[in-house]
Amino acid sequence: MPDGEDKLVGEFPFFPKQERAQQKRKALIDSGYALFNSKGYDLTTAKEIASHAGVATGTFYRYFSDKRQLLLSLLEDKLENFLPPEPSWIAGDPETVLISLLETHYKRLEEVGLHRVLPELIAKDPELADVLGKARRKIHESITSGLQQAQEQGLTWSDMDVDTLSWAIMVLVENGPDKENQCGRKIDCKEMASLICRMVFPPEVLKQLRKQEIEIQE
Amino acid sequence: MPDGEDKLVGEFPFFPKQERAQQKRKALIDSGYALFNSKGYDLTTAKEIASHAGVATGTFYRYFSDKRQLLLSLLEDKLENFLPPEPSWIAGDPETVLISLLETHYKRLEEVGLHRVLPELIAKDPELADVLGKARRKIHESITSGLQQAQEQGLTWSDMDVDTLSWAIMVLVENGPDKENQCGRKIDCKEMASLICRMVFPPEVLKQLRKQEIEIQE
Amino acid sequence: MPDGEDKLVGEFPFFPKQERAQQKRKALIDSGYALFNSKGYDLTTAKEIASHAGVATGTFYRYFSDKRQLLLSLLEDKLENFLPPEPSWIAGDPETVLISLLETHYKRLEEVGLHRVLPELIAKDPELADVLGKARRKIHESITSGLQQAQEQGLTWSDMDVDTLSWAIMVLVENGPDKENQCGRKIDCKEMASLICRMVFPPEVLKQLRKQEIEIQE
Amino acid sequence: MPDGEDKLVGEFPFFPKQERAQQKRKALIDSGYALFNSKGYDLTTAKEIASHAGVATGTFYRYFSDKRQLLLSLLEDKLENFLPPEPSWIAGDPETVLISLLETHYKRLEEVGLHRVLPELIAKDPELADVLGKARRKIHESITSGLQQAQEQGLTWSDMDVDTLSWAIMVLVENGPDKENQCGRKIDCKEMASLICRMVFPPEVLKQLRKQEIEIQE
DNA sequence: AATGAATGAGCGTTCATTCAT
DNA sequence: AATGAATGAACGCTCATTCAT
Structure with missing residues (x-):
């Protein structure tokens, strides 16, 4: 036939x-x-x-x-979702930008869900740990380069250590509102964004950026 | 004899x-x-x-x-070592204090070692997770109250959210230099301390505290 | 094809x-x-x-x-085989009836075979003991009612205690020829039947019933 | 010293x-x-x-x-207690004798208690089963010889099979009132004695023996 | 003679993986 | 390509027995 x-x-x-x-x-x-x-x-x-x-x-x-x-296949296409998005620091009011960025991220994390089993796995699967580590390093780099740009434009604290800062941002975001066994209170995206901004920008710069934002809107 | x-x-x-x-x-x-x-x-x-x-x-x-x-026997007397110590914010230069605090903490953690299996355990032993959660909540409270004192004395950023801040400090310390799968670079206690200080104190207060420290030493 | x-x-x-x-x-x-x-x-x-x-x-x-x-699957459909059949006392010569009843029963028991492990099981499986106990109680009742009928027709010893008697019959049948650890000699179904008949019927009734049997056959 | x-x-x-x-x-x-x-x-x-x-x-x-x-030591000195005593058939009213014999026996059995674990053990310890079997055979013999004596004196049913009868007596006594999983009603020693007597003696002999008893007492 | 900590074979059971259909 | 019954190594755990003290 x-x-x-x-x-x-x-x-x-x-x-x-x-x-x-x-x-x-x-x-x-x-x-x-x-x-x-x-x-x-x-x-x-x-x-x-x-x-x-x-x-x-x-x-x-x-x-x-x-x-x-x-499991690895599972992670493959969702991996980037576990990790915080790359913030863009100089387009408008960074706080507002961050807030929406964080909210989106956590919503996606909740959707992905898998983050709850990751610790169990990382502990006993070095290869997986490696894969994840690489992804995190990429994010870290992108945050770093964003910060560097901002620093070059004189927007940040002058004595800021870019590496440490981008690590801190990453860690904070990763251990954000959703993590279990937290310390009682739920962490608020707004407060978190405000904190991150304080780590990056001196108050006067922040005020300036916020004003620009308003002007642009007008 | x-x-x-x-x-x-x-x-x-x-x-x-x-x-x-x-x-x-x-x-x-x-x-x-x-x-x-x-x-x-x-x-x-x-x-x-x-x-x-x-x-x-x-x-x-x-x-x-x-x-x-x-495992529980293993953790029993080491539990407090997993958790960051309570910083004292107002006795002298906070940065110096923090650095030594962090260094001590991480040295102890490295000694205990077990911290590498904790995530795996927390993921599958809710009771243990609970024990740890309680301990963390206690630490969180003590950090919070320290920050509150500092805030009452007008030493901190005025618009600082104490809860969020103490959460951030805790998270940063817990995910400090030793954690695996880190983003390439090792985090430095000095930089970390400096970052935390920036989150808590405005630059001029920090300068002031540092000066007092020197005066006391003299 | x-x-x-x-x-x-x-x-x-x-x-x-x-x-x-x-x-x-x-x-x-x-x-x-x-x-x-x-x-x-x-x-x-x-x-x-x-x-x-x-x-x-x-x-x-x-x-x-x-x-x-x-084990339970093993017993499931064989349970009734472990227990003696219900004799019918008044249809013809009771001794002949009993003999064939007993022979059938023991043949079946031998086929089932499992009866050799039952005591062990009953001793340690209360649920199983219960199941078996219930079955035995049912048999006991049916023997009792048969004897009662015979008694009402004046065929039995007049001072006979029906309960005790049916218990005795049951016990004798259950501990019949096949039981291990027996006392040397194998028990004979014929002798057993004869003994049971003596417990139930006075000699003259027995003779009468036997004669009827013959008449019916003729 | x-x-x-x-x-x-x-x-x-x-x-x-x-x-x-x-x-x-x-x-x-x-x-x-x-x-x-x-x-x-x-x-x-x-x-x-x-x-x-x-x-x-x-x-x-x-x-x-x-x-x-x-366990074997345990049984050693208690073995005879598990087994029914040898009845003496011709000294006085056999029913009275039997009743007291049975009552004593069951009281002793209850005291010994061990009879409850025996089935479990016999099933898996052939040697023990053998020991027990031997003891039972001894008892069986003694009952048999007692019955034989009575038969020689013409006291029993003339067509009685001594072997079967002594087996029956033994089995009945062994499965007496105490056995678990019994058929509802508790067996009564009096009724049991009466039943055994019926198996051994014709009614008129029994009446006779009972009268002698009274005469002896007088 | 007495101790009780130590032994380790063996139990019932699970489940990642294979393979005959 | 798909099936799901079959596999068997390995698990956590027990307890009759041994042996160093």
């Missing part, structure tokens, strides 16, 4: 094998994501993930070499 | 029961500590700990009800 | 999944049965049962939640 | 080594007995028995080669 006839029969609705496979892969990733988040990595079994995805146990291993690999 | 000879005959090797038991317990704790640190909590089995300590599996269970209990 | 050829090619060896699973389950049950009988319940481990059945340890747990459950 | 001096010092209160050892042995046996009865043989550990007896674990193994041996 020629190919053509086959196609004519089955074409519409039509899923090429690749696509169907991609769908299954997607289902597995989604299930892994859901289960890792709700029960933790260790307590989730490959069998569970498969059955939650509506496929057989063995199928899991057609798409992923093992449980760990699924 | 001199003491020395006596010792040579009957005393050495001589360990009263209790002491021998304590030695074994110690060996197990040490092995647990070493293995938890090197392989992570999960990947360490009770059998391994026992054999690393040079005792049989069953012996492990004479001293500890299970792996978790050994 | 005729069916026959098709069969020869694809069907043998062919076992639908279900059937294969059932076979394995069967093999496990059989192995459990054999090992329980030969070594006793306690001394038989799940691992042994599995390897005796030619499957891996884990396979055992696919089919049974644990050793006890396998 | 001569023996004499030793004695003078230690003599009163004086326990020769043997006696002290015997005391410990006794304590262990008692503890084993108590614990076996309350928790069952399997669930009782050697350590428990030792500590219940107030001695060290190791001491247990000085007196008994293992747990099983303690």
Whole structure:
């Protein structure tokens, strides 16, 4: 039987094998994501993930070499979401900019969710730790370069250490409002933004930048 | 007959029961500590700990009800070491004070070592997470009250939010130089102290405090 | 292409999944049965049962939640076989009736075999003891009511205590010829029947009933 | 140092080594007995028995080669108590004699208590089963010979099978009032005695024997 | 003789992974 | 390509027994 006839029969609705496979892969990733988040990595079994995805146990291993690999796939495309976005410091009132940046970031983090299992994993998967470390280093660099620009324009504290500062910003953002076991009070994005601004800009610069902002709006 | 000879005959090797038991317990704790640190909590089995300590599996269970209990014993007297010390803000140059405080803290942390497995544990042992959470909340409170005092004396930024600030200080200290997966550069205690001071004190106050310090020294 | 050829090619060896699973389950049950009988319940481990059945340890747990459950499956449909049948006292010569009843019962018991482990189990599984106890109570009741009928028809000893008697019959039957550790001689069904009859009927009634039997046959 | 001096010092209160050892042995046996009865043989550990007896674990193994041996010692001197006493059939009213015999027996059984763990043990200790079997056979013989004597004196049913009968008596007594999982009603010694008498003696003989009894009393 | 800490084989059970269908 | 039954190593833990003191 020629190919053509086959196609004519089955074409519409039509899923090429690749696509169907991609769908299954997607289902597995989604299930892994859901289960890792709700029960933790260790307590989730490959069998569970498969059955939650509506496929057989063995199928899991057609798409992923093992449980760990699924996790890595999971992180792959969501990795950047775990990390704070690169702020742009000089376009308008930095505080306002930061606030919206932070709010967006935390909303995404909450959506991604996976951040709750990461500590468990990093502790026992050095490779994963490495992957994450690299990503963080990239973010760190981008924050650093942003700060450097601002510093070159004379906007920041003159004696500021760019590296330390960008590390501090990163750490603060990463340990922001969502982290569990926090110290009672929920951290507020507005206060956080204000704090970060104080670390970067002297008060008079901040006032200046804020005024510009208003002028631009007008 | 001199003491020395006596010792040579009957005393050495001589360990009263209790002491021998304590030695074994110690060996197990040490092995647990070493293995938890090197392989992570999960990947360490009770059998391994026992054999690393040079005792049989069953012996492990004479001293500890299970792996978790050994861990708790491990943490028990070291818990406060994981947490940053309470800074005193107004006695002299805050930056100098902070630097020595931080250095001491990180030295202790490095000694304790266990901090590397904590994230993994917190993730899967809610009780432990709770214990740690409480301790952190206490530290948070003490930082807050210190800041409040300083604020009442007009030493700090007037528009500073004490809660947010003490949270930030805590987070920064906890994620300090030692944390793995850091962003390339090692964080320096001096820079960190300087950053924290900037978050708390306006530059002129800081200068003032520093001067007082010098005067006192003279 | 005729069916026959098709069969020869694809069907043998062919076992639908279900059937294969059932076979394995069967093999496990059989192995459990054999090992329980030969070594006793306690001394038989799940691992042994599995390897005796030619499957891996884990396979055992696919089919049974644990050793006890396998046992219960073993008993499930055989329970009634452990217990004596309800005799019918007035249809013909009671002795003949009893003999065949007893013989059937003991043959079945021997087939079931499991009765040899029951005492051990009852001793340590209160739930099972309860199940068995209930079944015995039912049998006891049915024997009692049969005796009562006979008594009402004036066939039995007039001063007979129905309860005690039915208990005695039950106990005798249960501890019949097959029981281990017996006192040397094997108990004979004929003699047993004769003894039970003597406990129930006065000699003259027995003679009468026997005569009727003959008349009916004629 | 001569023996004499030793004695003078230690003599009163004086326990020769043997006696002290015997005391410990006794304590262990008692503890084993108590614990076996309350928790069952399997669930009782050697350590428990030792500590219940107030001695060290190791001491247990000085007196008994293992747990099983303690059990056997336990049975040794109590064995005959598990088994029904040999009735004497011709001295007076057999029913009265039997009743008191049975009552004594069951009281003793209750005291011995151990009968509750026996089934568990017999199932998995063939040697023990053998020991018990032998004892039972002895009792069986003695009952048989008693019945034989009575039969020779023409006191019993003439067509009675002595073997079967003595087996029946034994079984009934052994499964008497105390057995667990019984059929609701408690069995009464009086009724039991009456039943046994009916199995042995024709009514008129029984009446006769009872009359003699009265005459003897007068 | 007595101690009780130490032993380690072995239990029941789980689950990542394989493989016959 | 998909299935899911089967695998078996490894886990945490117990306890009868040994042995150094």
